[in-house]
Amino acid sequence: MHKLFLGLVVTYFTLLSSVHAVGFGEIHLSVNLTKNSMQLLLPIPNGKIPLSSDFELSEMDIPIKADYMAKTVWPSNSEKKYIRVLLIEFSHLGGKNTPLKLKWTENEKSKEFKTDITINNPILVYPSLSWLTQSFLLHRDVGKLDNEWYIGPQAQYAKYVTNEKLLLQRGYSPEKASQWLFDRPQAIYQLYLMSGNIKWFHEANILAQFYIEHIDEEGVSTLTKKYDPKYFMPKGLLFRYLLTMDDKALQALKKIFYSSLKWDPVYTSHRGFWTERNQAAALNVAVTYWELTNDKRALERINEILNATVKMTFNPENNWALRGCPQHSFKSHEGKGDNSPTCSPWMMALLGDALWRFYRLTNDIRASSLINAFGDFILNHGIFYGTAAKLKGIVMPKYIVSMENPRQEEHNQWTDPQHSCDVAGLLGKSVYIKQKEKQDAFLTKLLFKALLEQCQNTYVKYKKEKKNGKLKNHWLLNPPRRFGWMYSTTSDLPWLESLLLNDY
Known part of the structure; x- marks a missing residue:
């Protein structure tokens, strides 16, 4: 190699x-x-x-x-x-x-x-560094960007999730399949791109190499030994190839793209299992393979997924009311419950990030319209408020929304805030599009700001430890896969904050 x-x-x-x-x-x-x-x-x-x-x-x-x-x-x-x-x-x-x-x-x-x-x-x-982030994260140059609040805590967690010895001490071996959910290589590459610290470049290469070695000829992870779109990790492969020209990364990406075609993006009332998470995985693979190869089949696949998602969102099944999300039945999502409509805010954040990438590359109106609508859905349906003494009145993203049967929702004010960062990322992207289209974004922006402030709580801890000379060698994060959902889809947050909240 x-x-x-x-x-x-x-x-x-x-x-x-x-x-x-x-x-x-x-x-x-x-x-x-x-x-x-x-x-x-x-x-x-x-x-x-x-x-x-x-x-x-x-x-x-x-x-x-x-x-x-x-x-x-x-x-x-x-x-x-x-x-x-x-x-x-x-x-x-x-x-x-x-x-x-x-x-x-x-x-x-x-x-x-x-x-x-x-x-x-x-x-x-x-x-x-600005040139580098523009090249990979597609950020428009805004001058010096304050991202220490983001990459400081991220590096603390990264020192844990890239340390095989520490992970093994807590029972997380590299072969544990769940370790590879939410594209950890992508998140570590992004830490390198945003910080310039070559340590994270090397650590991301190690993770990407491991992932490549465990993709079989059918594009399936040998760690799961079964077809599961959740384990498609295309962005880490994209960054690996563009930063090193490692052809094995491109070949692995090609394999998972053709494997991803097995996922049917079209939802009907007779459909069994369907989630935004799997839709996001399929779209993410297609967009990534297309942007690297300009492959016609990949663009066709993108159009198939976009059109199916547009239909679910703006012309939903069963004459369900328009709510601004890709509605599907609670039973198809959870495998239990009734057939009333549901959507998951944090899974929509995954889908929204794949839509955002395609939008930033093409200005596609379907992608921008979906992200725009997703922000409205989160504002109108996707939040609740804490009631415990220390959390009273704090806004939180719902884990899942059951629009016509709220009893199926489970609000956990202690764990649901773990998705504040990724849902904030979705809201920021929605605000960006609303402002570009000269639409009213006042309330969506306020919600974006509120969730962003919660996301920045780790920086308060980081600054305090650093100021007192007690910054630990690493921070634990359990389960470690949380690192992926916290950071793989949220690298735009410092950039969006600088663009959207400079008047606060």
């Missing part, structure tokens, strides 16, 4: 033209180079560098002869394509903190890239 080395990032960044109208530009890198042939791997935000660009690499304004290869491009229906990952190969005498400058100029003629460069220990480079 090839290795990938990390270059020292960032001295400064200069972009000489506006996003999505890029004719030319340059970035500055500081890289540890070794002797002989070198390869640099540069992730690039969408819309920054056209595929038809000419490049010039230089050191101290002295040109360096180099070969360039566009390893991947951003998915698009437009004739104009943009580079997603650029591979640069050249010879160098070596040196620490070598200052390099990469310039590009758009060429109206079709660009012929070298196609026979073999990946060989490339150095991952990027000019700034």
